[in-house]
Amino acid sequence: MNQTAAVPAASREPGSGLQLRGITKRFGSLVANDHIDLDIRPGEIHCLLGENGAGKSTLMNVLYGLLQADEGTITVDDAELHLTNPKQAMAAGIGMVHQHFMLVEVFSVAENLMLGREQGPFGTVDMRAARKRVRELSHRYKLEVEPDAIIENLPVGIQQRVEILKALANDAKYLIFDEPTAVLTPQEIDELMAVMQALRDEGRAIVFITHKLREVRAIADRITVIRRGKVVGTADPSMSEAQLAEMMVGRAVSLTVDKQEPTLGDERLQVRDLVVASPAGSVMVDHVDFSVRGGEILCLAGVQGNGQTELAEAVLGTTPVKSGEILIDGKDVARMKPQQTLDAGIGFVPEDRQKDGFVGSFSVAENLVLNHVEDYSRGLALDMKKIRENAEQRVSEFDIRTNGIDLPVSSLSGGNQQKVVLARELSRPLSLLVANQPTRGVDVGAIEFLHERIVAERDQGTAVVIVSTELDEVAALADRIAVMYRGKIVGIVPPETPRDALGLMMAGVPQDEALAAVQEGGRA
């Protein structure tokens, strides 16, 4: 066997197509996929559109052999498959880039590419061939990545490149991308779209799941819409975002937030000369000053990794403050532990809901009271009746799609998990709400609702800080926008500031220069 055989070259002919027929998948009494038919053709980008919990990931997990369907057939290149694991799917030319990466964090890029392979030269660990293959593939698809880099040291956008390279190393003809753009910066999204188009143009087929309708319109060749486990139709990429949204959730959706001028109260959050360092000692938040009044939403905009997350976590107390002050209603919380800051009236939505937002093995009901269990205790015991009543109420109010409040949160779809976190944080009296990427992975209908809830929280007099890389979200929610770059606030500007100027500030251009450059451009 030659050295590269275990990581084959991109040599397969385009496939003749993939057909799902009558796929049905049940979890107990819940029918997650209900007789789904789907055709995927070589040389197309096929978008799967559907609200949170519609059954998209379940269908893709069936197609990738991670779940077994209760009914239905899968035919790939004219052969019917009986998949019981991903290895078989990979052998049939199906690859998947997951919503939550499946890489081994302590292994290198090249080592990850070798995992899960049949015994071959890599059974005897041919690292040289693996590194060479990483270089070849990353060069060919312009997915630059260092073969010896350790996954846990790589930013999320690069980790995703590794996931894609892994699928390409298997020469997948059918590539599933399950919400790949949710965690990427706008520039990374553009790069990913270009890669998907290049793969399509080579004759590969791509199934693309996203909640961002702009991406669907930009890149889809065909669109299939799924609602409550069933295919409800196909959509045309030339349809407007509003039309696609309506088809997806079955009602008209407002893509903007109806919001009155703020009624400003006292300064509820004051951040003074704040410095926060990473565990390795690099300065992530660099002498930052700002304040937020009650009744006001301040959005922290910026390219991911410019200190926004560390700033938010310092306010909560999960990342230590090096120097400076954080005052909530005049009280310095800068050196408090998270439970104390939560008790001081902070509501917090973390960037990574899986890691920090909930306990996956706990029930939906338990997770909905996680940060304030004392309100649901009687003496030393938990008041289960009260916990259940609260859960029933929140599930209905926030339209959390679950088959029961006693099920573990890990069994919910990604978007519904996010709704659990927001429902919990928005359901108790707050002085300050800090929400990092609050609508990540959430469908357009739910975004409409959550934005309204955040504005309602503001209107009750809470100070709100939103960290978001989505400029649409920033524009919809902000009363003021603070742009961060390399740990500093470049400027604090009003919400009507032109996007181009925000873009320049996000690249580090000072506020005055950015505004002047955009005005200049407008006159030219």
Ligand SMILES: Nc1ncnc2c1ncn2[C@@H]1O[C@H](COP(=O)(O)OP(=O)(O)OP(=O)(O)O)[C@@H](O)[C@H]1O
């Ligand atoms: N392991 C499981 N056990 C029980 N129910 C499950 C399990 N996995 C998924 N479900 C349920 O199946 C339904 C479909 O979930 P799925 O993750 O496929 O939705 P989705 O369309 O991908 O949603 P999202 O856009 O939020 O990611 C949901 O109601 C979910 O709670």
